[in-house]
Amino acid sequence: MKNKIIEKFRDDANELNQSNIVDIAIKDVIVAPASTSIINIANMMTKNNVRRIPITDPGSGKILGIITTMDILNFFGGGEKYKVITDKYEGNFLSAINAPIREIMTKGVKTLNIKDTIVDATTVMLESKIGGLPIVDDDDKLVGMLTEGDVVGKLKNIIAGSEVEDVMTSDVMTTTPGTRIEGVTKIMVRNSIRRIPIVGEDPKDNTEKLLGFITATDILKYIGDHKLFTELFSNEGNDVVDITIDKLMEKDVITTDKYAKTEDIIEIMEENDIKGVPVVDNETGKLEGIITVRDLLKTIIE
DSSP: OHHHHHHHTGGGHHHHHHOOHHHHSBOSOOOBOTTSBHHHHHHHHHHHTOSEEEEEOTTTOBEEEEEEHHHHHHHHTTSGGGHIIIIISTTOHHHHHTSBGGGTOBOSOOOEETTOOHHHHHHHHHHHTOSEEEEEOTTOBEEEEEEHHHHHHHTHHHHTTOBGGGTSBOSOOOBOTTOBHHHHHHHHHHHTOSEEEEEEEETTTTEEEEEEEEEHHHHHHHHHHTTHHHHTTSHHHHHHHHOBGGGTSBSSOOOBOTTSBHHHHHHHHHHHTOSEEEEEOTTTOOEEEEEEHHHHHHTTTO
């Protein structure tokens, strides 16, 4: 795949191969030791507005694992990591959320070296379908974090020129406003997606339209704000679980149409700090697809 990337952008290959990934990476990376509790990691993500936290050894600074918002939702929403609650802690949720993050973190983390180039980073992200990669030095100590958004921003001139309809994902997983939070979480976990458009029928003309948008980060923030983890077995906690997604979905959704250019989408994402934009028909309001930062990155090899 690396050769394919270089071949496609022959005129820029030399510059890209000399690009220092550390220059465009996040350097002030939020990290945590493996002994940090699951609930504290969830709160750290919400407080610092981050989607992934490397788990490091306090002494050496080396990476032991990584945890993402999807891992937390997997744990909370009945995914594979939910077995920590049901099996190891025999259904005792309060004990499970205070378990060390090592119980659910991903080990054997893929990383980038400070000597790797933007082409190397793009290759790993596309081949492994990973949205963010820790960068380590020659002593394997963490020095930064590179995301798909960082790479797309660097390659915006190369990605520019295509129309959204040629890049977007048309087969979109959606749900309705009446879906409970628990149900939305399970949809995300089981389909490995971080964002879901909310659709419903417009009573004026009985047509299905985009009504809202929800992301994994939105749900994690909602859970944290309502202290769901510590109140799960109280009446208040159950009320939070039972609430429908229309109560927290974003209703003022930033959208685009299928004729927009990829460079315009990159600008929208950067200005609004978002990673996905629903594609709608301007006349009917009907959802036609979604374009994400990964879709933009994939244009490099398509």
